[in-house]
Amino acid sequence: MKRRMFIKNQIIVKIILIISLFFSTVIVGHYLIYLKKSKQPNVILITIDSLRPDHLSCYGYKRNTSPNIDSLAKEGVIFTHAITQAPFTVSSVSSFITSSYPYMNLVNLEQKEVYLNTKVSTLPFISERNGYKTAVFTDHFIIGQPVGLNTDSANFTQIKKNSPDRLTQLSLKWLRENKNRKFFLWIYYYGAHYDYKPSLPYSDIFFNDGLFKIHKNIPISTGIADGIFGVIPKNIAENNITDVNYYIARYDGKIRIIDDQIGLLLQEVKKIDLDKNTVIILIADHGESLGEHNLYFNHGYDLYDELIKVPLIIRYPNSMSKNKIIDCQVQLIDVMPTILDILNIKTKNIYMQGRSLMPYILGEKCYTQKYAFSEIAGSIFCIRSENYKLIYVDRESLTKIPLPQIPHLLNYYSDEYYLYDLKNDHFETHNLIYNENILFENLKQELNKYINKAKYQALENKKPVQKHYIKDKTIGYPNEETKEEMKSLGYAQ
Ligand SMILES: [Zn+2]
Known part of the structure; x- marks a missing residue:
């Protein structure tokens, strides 16, 4: 009986594999046709x-x-x-x-x-x-x-x-x-x-x-x-x-x-x-x-x-x-x-x-x-799945930004974490961190991976810029006019 079940399962797995292979071939085929049709x-x-x-x-x-x-x-x-x-x-x-x-x-x-x-x-x-x-x-x-x-x-x-x-x-x-x-x-x-x-x-x-x-x-x-x-x-x-x-x-x-x-x-x-x-x-x-x-x-x-x-x-x-x-x-x-x-x-x-x-x-x-990730100046981060979003506010880091808006932001974000159900709470108004513990922990873990990379990179960025790359024309210096415009939009002075 068990052996019969095993053989049956094997057949089902093979059928699924053949169907998957067929669809993958169709997609790759379409892709190749597309590339040929639209040469550069x-x-x-x-x-x-x-x-x-x-x-x-x-x-x-x-x-x-x-x-x-x-x-x-x-x-x-x-x-x-x-x-x-x-x-x-x-x-x-x-x-x-x-x-x-x-x-x-x-x-x-x-x-x-x-x-x-x-x-x-x-x-x-x-x-x-x-x-x-x-x-x-x-x-x-x-x-x-x-x-x-x-x-x-x-x-x-x-x-x-x-x-x-x-x-x-x-x-x-x-x-x-x-x-x-x-x-x-x-x-x-x-x-x-x-x-x-x-x-x-x-x-x-x-x-x-x-x-x-x-x-x-x-x-x-x-x-x-x-x-x-x-x-x-x-x-x-x-x-x-x-x-x-x-x-x-x-x-x-x-x-x-x-x-x-x-x-x-x-x-x-x-x-x-x-x-x-x-x-x-x-x-x-x-x-x-x-x-x-x-x-x-x-x-x-x-x-x-x-x-x-x-x-x-x-x-x-x-x-x-x-x-x-x-x-x-x-x-x-x-x-x-x-x-x-x-x-x-x-x-x-x-x-x-x-x-x-x-x-x-x-x-x-x-x-x-x-997941998708977004951030504001290494201080506010979010991870977004198709159904949920977790926002983390790093208050300590926020405090260090030299902008007059920061005290308002610190007031605005009274909590450290915000978790939203995007399907049922379209306007992101109910913070679920106390209702959805497992979900909260899972998303936090994923977001922390991103934040750790960001912290590592912040240390790397303090090292001197490689001079040859500057010569390679990818560096920009805002002139006085641009600085004024940026100031008017609230960027750091
Ligand atoms: Zn813009």
Whole structure:
């Protein structure tokens, strides 16, 4: 009897193995067909600062903020759980553009010199080294110098802050001039970043449209002394308006401005016949808090989903996956390996902590990447599984940061740990550390592995920068103008 059972089980195992082998072969086959079809396509990476996915129509938002981004999404894939590694620009950008966690790429704001870790390389640097005509265009002052891209060998153009029209025009001109070469183009829009003062008609386009029924009035701050929570920042406030819905409508208006620019870009790509061999990827560096967790119209101070969830849309030519939604949790550090995969660039000798998303796009089920990690300046950390999130606040380390906002943050985080059930507590309001002991301990253990690596790296980072690498043009020094702009956004002086 036992022997018969054993033979039966053996047969079942063999059948499962054959089925698995069949599906793996199909996926690998598709992948090879894809590579053959799209021999080294071009890539356009679009980044929109402070853009929340849930304020895009293609992610389910009720306002028509994004008709053009929606059309891009319809021709490609949407990732619904893409997580940034930091909720503020410098740290997020230096992470996704080097495919490394914040502790690894190091942008040291406490020193005069800002530099990238010697182990990492930027995506534009790699693409140019591999024969791609490469260019970066931005109207965000922070992308160049602090991250070091302005001194990188890539063609880097930074224009006046918040000039989306001109940014698009410059990018289109470059596209027309380089359409016959293989290229990587990165366009970074200041985008939906505060302040929220879109020009007409965008300023009024969504106001009083009845979407938000409950009106809420919040006091306007007079400065950092008032705190950063529970107030409308004074640099956002207009005409003493305290209605939260007013500012949300303005934020949405800013999204629509950029969406129109994306429309122009998509039109031109088609017109000059680049759409058949150009992959377009759209991301944001982080989200924006619009009142959730008592933080109004700001980012950088917590790790809740409104700040760490970002849009990620990928459209590639000859697509086998049109209008596809992928719910697997992925990280922004996966974008660089995905692009290098698309460009057919060998990655064996490139230090990267992310992994290519091409298998997902080509049909593979969510694989073993169980966790996403985000952090704020080595002081607040979070681990996120698909269902749960654990946040840890290192109060001692937070105290050492030389920023006037720190006392407010110490007040805000009364506990050391915060555990949330993301499926049943969408707004992350019930801390479960006392209800879910086993889960808490498991996630804590995993998060500690990340924190230990970060601590080890912090010690490594204190060693002198290798001079040959500085010569290799990956170091940046903010000039006085950039320093002033950074100061105004709350970065260390
Ligand atoms: Zn940003």
